[in-house]
Amino acid sequence: GENVEQHPSTLSVQEGDSAVIKCTYSDSASNYFPWYKQELGKRPQLIIDIRSNVGEKKDQRIAVTLNKTAKHFSLHITETQPEDSAVYFCAASILERGYSSASKIIFGSGTRLSIRP
Amino acid sequence: EPEVTQTPSHQVTQMGQEVILRCVPISNHLYFYWYRQILGQKVEFLVSFYNNEISEKSEIFDDQFSVERPDGSNFTLKIRSTKLEDSAMYFCASSDRAPSNQPQHFGDGTRLSIL
Numbered sequence: 001g002e003n004v005e006q007h008p009s010t011l012s013v014q015e016g017d018s019a020v021i022k023c024t025y026s027d028s029a030s031n032y033f034p035w036y037k038q039e040l041g042k043r044p045q046l047i048i049d050i051r052s053n054v055g056e057k058k059d060q061r062i063a064v065t066l067n068k069t070a071k072h073f074s075l076h077i078t079e080t081q082p083e084d085s086a087v088y089f090c091a092a093s094i095l096e097r098g099y100s101s102a103s104k105i106i107f108g109s110g111t112r113l114s115i116r117p
Numbered sequence: 118e119p120e121v122t123q124t125p126s127h128q129v130t131q132m133g134q135e136v137i138l139r140c141v142p143i144s145n146h147l148y149f150y151w152y153r154q155i156l157g158q159k160v161e162f163l164v165s166f167y168n169n170e171i172s173e174k175s176e177i178f179d180d181q182f183s184v185e186r187p188d189g190s191n192f193t194l195k196i197r198s199t200k201l202e203d204s205a206m207y208f209c210a211s212s213d214r215a216p217s218n219q220p221q222h223f224g225d226g227t228r229l230s231i232l
Contacts (some may be wrong), residue, residue, distance in 0.1 A: 032219055033173040036160075043208065043223040044160060089160060095217055101172035102165035103218055109159045 002027040004092050006108030013080055014116050021075045023090035030092040032106065033073050035064060046060045047088075048075070051095075052117045077113075085115045119143045121224035122208050129230045132198055138194045138227045140209030148218050149192045150210040151184065153177070154226075161209065166192065167218075196229075204231045 003026040010051035013019045025033075050057045050064045050073065057064050059107035064074045077084055090108040118195065122141045130136050142149050151163040164184055165172040183195045192211075196203055205230050210221040 028147075032217075036128055040151075045223070046220045049220055056187045072225060074220050093219065095219060102150060102167040102212070104150070104162040104175075105152075105160075105175055107160040108161060 002030060002092055002094075002106040003092060004106050004108040006090050007109060008116070009109065012114045012116060015080055017080055019075075019077045019080055019084070020092050021036060021088055021113075023026075023073050023092075023108050025071050025073070025092040025106075027092070027094065028068075028071065029094050030111045032066070032093040032095045032103070033066060034091050034093070034106075035062075035075050036089045036091065036109075038089065040086075044089060045075060047052065080113075080115045082117060083085055085113060087112050121209055121211055121222055123207075123224035124197030125227060127224065127228045127230070129232060132201060133198055135195065135197050136210075138196075138197060138229070139205050140192045140194070140211075140224060143213070143222060144190070146211035146213050146222075148172075148212045148214070149164055149184075149186070150212075150219075150221060151194045152208045152210065152223075153205040154208065155205045157197050163194075163207075164209070165184050174216055199229075201231050201232045204229055222226065 006023045034049035037047045038044045061078045078083045087110045091105045093105045124139045149166040154160045164174045164178045206226045208226045209224045212221045
């Protein structure tokens with residue numbers, strides 16, 4: 001089955017600097033890659049997602065890149081702020097044509113991002 | 118913004134007892150999921166549900182577990198004969214059909230503590 005590897009497990013950056021989190025996936029059939037942010041004791045919240053028909057997607061300070069050949073995808077956060085401190089999870093899923101069944105998400109192990117003031 | 122709601126927020130149960138975790142998905146959503154997260158670890162898929170039947174289940178989701186959509190609004194996870202290792206945060210999620218069956222929206226979770 002699908003396996004998603006994520007690194008680093010912890011990341012500390014100076015406020016205002018950029019943060020990069022990298023993930024790899026094993027199943028070449030995966031075609032949907034969401035990123036979730038989880039604050040302590042809270043629900044995972046979707047921050048951005050990308051489908052396999054695009055290589056990059058950006059939303060303000062957050063961007064995600066996808067390399068299907070290498071089965072790599074990455075999250076980039078620019079101009080980091082204290083409120084960016086959280087655990088970030090990458091994930092992968094296979095969306096079937098026609099959506100005739102629910103599609104599970106396989107999560108990476110998480111990156112604890114700390115922003116130093 | 119509509120949200121997935123889960124009850125209770127915290128459930129404490131004696132080992133061997135049965136628990137039912139309840140979820141109210143977002144009202145127009147058609148796909149439903151349960152995940153669990155052991156403290157400090159990643160989120161793990163348990164089961165997905167669509168059109169009144171299980172779409173897929175993980176190896177964690179054995180005969181001890183069952184899901185049900187008893188009416189048009191609730192989606193429940195039942196755990197029979199609970200074990201210490203069932204202690205975790207359980208998240209319900211739901212997704213809509215259009216334009217695809219993603220993204221999934223998560224509830225706040227139920228923290229299950231088995232004593």
